[in-house]
Amino acid sequence: MKAISKTMNRQEFFRFMGLSAGVIYLSGCVLKAEDVALNADLLDLTIKMDDARYSDLLKKGYYVVVNNRVIVANVQSTQFVAVSPKCTHEGTSLVFQANSNSFYCALDGSRYDLTGKVLNGPATLPLVLYKVANDQKSNTLRIFN
Numbered sequence: 001m002k003a004i005s006k007t008m009n010r011q012e013f014f015r016f017m018g019l020s021a022g023v024i025y026l027s028g029c030v031l032k033a034e035d036v037a038l039n040a041d042l043l044d045l046t047i048k049m050d051d052a053r054y055s056d057l058l059k060k061g062y063y064v065v066v067n068n069r070v071i072v073a074n075v076q077s078t079q080f081v082a083v084s085p086k087c088t089h090e091g092t093s094l095v096f097q098a099n100s101n102s103f104y105c106a107l108d109g110s111r112y113d114l115t116g117k118v119l120n121g122p123a124t125l126p127l128v129l130y131k132v133a134n135d136q137k138s139n140t141l142r143i144f145n
């Protein structure tokens, strides 16, 4: 039997534990994106809006990047947009620019609209657009596809 070591990567760990599913549910926990999806396009996470790490989401025009898996922007007071956080040209991290309501890559200038569609290249492929469910009763935001 292989021992768990500090050098074991996530996929090896899940294989070691006998888990192969891309999504893991833990009761009572808010899951981290890196914990729930091994497939880059599969995402289902819930964030608590009162968590200090996401406090920028309470402000229109601000955004957060969650675990390098998704960039979430507050585009209207309670309306959020979530897309993949890396530019499809060469993988640079994107920012949300409220003045143009778009996602921008500072490396070569690619720009994406709120649906992830390329507005300006050199990128040619769209971002992954995720669904966002804003549950004001539980004060959570579920981001999924």
Ligand code: FES
Pocket: 087, 088, 089, 090, 091, 092, 105, 106, 107, 108, 109, 110, 121, 122, 123
């Ligand atoms: S990496 Fe984003 S435009 Fe080149």
